[in-house]
Amino acid sequence: MSKQTFKNSQGVHQGRSIKIAIAGAGNCSSSLIQGIYYYKDVAGNDELVPGLMHNVIGNYKISDIKPVCAFDVDKRKIGKDLSEAIFALPNCTKIFCKDIPKTGVKVKMGPVLDGVAPHMEEYPEDKRFVISKEKPVDVAEELKKSGAEILINYMPVGSQKATEYYAKAALEAGCAFINCMPVFIASEQQWQEKFEEKRLPCIGDDIKSQVGATIVHRILSHLFAERGVKIERSYQLNFGGNTDFMNMLSRARLKSKKISKTESVESQLARRLSYDNLHIGPSDYVPFLKDNKICFIRIEGRKFGNVPIELELRLSVEDSPNSAGCVIDLIRLLKLALDRKVSGALISSSAYFMKHPPQQFTDEKAREMVEEFIKGQRER
Numbered sequence: 001m002s003k004q005t006f007k008n009s010q011g012v013h014q015g016r017s018i019k020i021a022i023a024g025a026g027n028c029s030s031s032l033i034q035g036i037y038y039y040k041d042v043a044g045n046d047e048l049v050p051g052l053m054h055n056v057i058g059n060y061k062i063s064d065i066k067p068v069c070a071f072d073v074d075k076r077k078i079g080k081d082l083s084e085a086i087f088a089l090p091n092c093t094k095i096f097c098k099d100i101p102k103t104g105v106k107v108k109m110g111p112v113l114d115g116v117a118p119h120m121e122e123y124p125e126d127k128r129f130v131i132s133k134e135k136p137v138d139v140a141e142e143l144k145k146s147g148a149e150i151l152i153n154y155m156p157v158g159s160q161k162a163t164e165y166y167a168k169a170a171l172e173a174g175c176a177f178i179n180c181m182p183v184f185i186a187s188e189q190q191w192q193e194k195f196e197e198k199r200l201p202c203i204g205d206d207i208k209s210q211v212g213a214t215i216v217h218r219i220l221s222h223l224f225a226e227r228g229v230k231i232e233r234s235y236q237l238n239f240g241g242n243t244d245f246m247n248m249l250s251r252a253r254l255k256s257k258k259i260s261k262t263e264s265v266e267s268q269l270a271r272r273l274s275y276d277n278l279h280i281g282p283s284d285y286v287p288f289l290k291d292n293k294i295c296f297i298r299i300e301g302r303k304f305g306n307v308p309i310e311l312e313l314r315l316s317v318e319d320s321p322n323s324a325g326c327v328i329d330l331i332r333l334l335k336l337a338l339d340r341k342v343s344g345a346l347i348s349s350s351a352y353f354m355k356h357p358p359q360q361f362t363d364e365k366a367r368e369m370v371e372e373f374i375k376g377q378r379e380r
């Protein structure tokens, strides 16, 4: 795909930089970093730019986002410049911007904790994580040294300890926090209070992708409910060939992912469905699909006259750019919160961009709330 160029528009403030740190230089990080360079010339909100929800947020352009620090545990990534690490195996997402200049950020060894699932050992090295023998750094110290303002958590599903470690390091280093995965931080009162005490904002939990399985399932469920159709049964089956799907083959790691995905859809139904009648989750790992995720949604209901209605849908998406399309906005929304000295969980951004926010709203309402937040009409 050819690189697009975008007109500079008049009157846009040259925003200061937003220094970000990344925990987990996997596929989602790869898409995010590629996106920062792919969209580096975007300025001004007067042009419709394919792939973006907001060209500029507040005064912040995409080119204001600067990676300053990164952590991983994989031997093929540790010690490499972030611009190379994001293309190292087992990352397998689509490369849409290959010429990334050196960032000067060397990926540092984080503590492994529960970040790497034991069952991954059964798979070939080029498909799974391979733990480096490097000694882990003190993440909080490294964050402080780098001057990072925001830490983005991209730990694999099921990494409860690792996510808590990175959240604590963010608190200690004075960094705001974006939690892209389903360990509950921004949606948990005790963590919200910790961020409030440190006067830091956070957003979470578990990214609701740009146009992914969750938002499509939510909007269709909401449509059925609004139009008076009683939903009786529904499923959402997902599979893909990246390390995220390989990791999720371990059912023991899936508890919070199931909660996050199921509650996200359930919150849009007129009435809750029993366990037997709603099935949502990652379903299998198909290596050749790489970062392409396939999702099947089925909704069964009863409309006027108790007459049945069925909907079947197949969605095929490259998984990681789908999350990066949201994180590119979240970074700038969180920076606005930092500028405005707002602390604790950001309700509007979490509701619009996360599957398991502190408070659920319809996507239409949450979007409205985000726009109000950007204009300064809403505190959080």
Ligand SMILES: NC(=O)c1ccc[n+]([C@@H]2O[C@H](COP(=O)([O-])OP(=O)(O)OC[C@H]3O[C@@H](n4cnc5c(N)ncnc54)[C@H](O)[C@@H]3O)[C@@H](O)[C@H]2O)c1
Residues within 6 Å of the ligand: 023, 024, 025, 026, 027, 028, 029, 071, 072, 073, 074, 091, 110, 111, 112, 113, 114, 115, 116, 129, 154, 155, 156, 157, 162, 180, 181, 182, 206, 207, 208, 209, 212, 242, 243, 244, 319, 320, 322, 323
């Ligand atoms: N792709 C999406 O649209 C999407 C949507 C919602 C949530 N998520 C979640 O975001 C997270 C990241 O997804 P991804 O596709 O980038 O995963 P990935 O498997 O590609 O990347 C995870 C990275 O974390 C590293 N890692 C493991 N343990 C670590 C530790 N202790 N410290 C530092 N690094 C460690 C791995 O080496 C790997 O590089 C996953 O939990 C995923 O479920 C993704």
